[in-house]
Amino acid sequence: MNLADWGAIGNIILGIASVFTAIVTARMLSKQHELQKEQHRLDQEKLNAQQLEHQPSFQFTRTDDKLIISNQGSVLSTPIKSTIYSMVIVQTEKSEHMAEYKQCIYCHPVRYYERFGLSTLNLNGELDVYKFKVEDRKQLLEKVKEIYMGILHWKFLTPHDPIVSVQSVMLTDLIKIEYVDMYHKSHVIYYKDSQIITKDRFEQLVEISRRVPFGIYDVENVIPDNIIRQVYATNFELTA
Incomplete structure (x- = not known):
């Protein structure tokens, strides 16, 4: 074997070594990239957790004549x-043919805030x-009682009443608050009275x-008998 042959073999070995080195380097770089991604994810989670600790508390x-939202x-x-939707919410349990029970809800809009x-x-x-x-809020709370007692009265008059039980009748505020936190990030939060609920709910x-x-939902136009009829006529269920 002459020198040219040994030179060719040497070049082949060098080429193989170069390929091997490239493969090892690529694997190391890929592993380093994955480690960097994981570290970035952990850092981001830590930052998010820190930011969640510095959020407003609404x-x-x-009082007698106002609702105050504070931080x-x-x-x-x-x-x-902030945006408020006021409504009378009636929750009942209904039965069809005494076989299937379901939780039903009726929401009647009211307007009494400025x-x-x-x-x-x-x-x-x-x-x-x-x-x-x-006086407006007092009237509404009295009408809420009338609705509750009215449904119970109707139950006594109707032998095969679809309403099995009245779970609650409440004057409720749904409140949506849009805010920008101290880190200049935008958020939207939802409340049912003072309890946080999901956007879907x-x-x-x-x-x-x-x-x-469609109608006018001022206090004087909230008619308990009309609401009771709608409670009986509708079967809205909460799915969210």
Whole structure:
């Protein structure tokens, strides 16, 4: 074997070594990339957890003539935007042919707050104030009692009443709050009175309230007998 042959063999060996080195390098770079991705994910999770610790804490205080939304948590970047949907919510259990039971809900919109809340433009403490007439809320609460007692009265008069039980009749506020936190991130949060609910639940309740025949829903136009009839006539179920 002459020198040219040994040179060719040497080139082949060098080529194989180069390919092997390239494969090892590629694997190392890929592993390093995966480690970097995992570290980035862990860092992001840690950052998100830290940011969640510095969020506002919204509180709802009702006085004789106003509902006050305040923030007792971390300061905001901008004033909040709040929206309120007030309604009488009736929850019942119904049975069809005494075989299948289902939870039904009826949401009747009402309007007793002033059309727009008063924003304080604060980033902490009192944020929004919604005023109402003391007598209006009293009337609505009395009508809520009438609705509850009226359904029970109808049950006694109807031998085969589809309503098995009345679980609750309540004057309720659905509240949507849009805010920007101290890290300048936008959020939307939903409440049923002072309890946080999901966006899907919030939207479903609002949608049910919008299926009520078009009308004026001021206090004097909230008629208990009409609401009772609608409770019997509809079978809306919560799916969210």
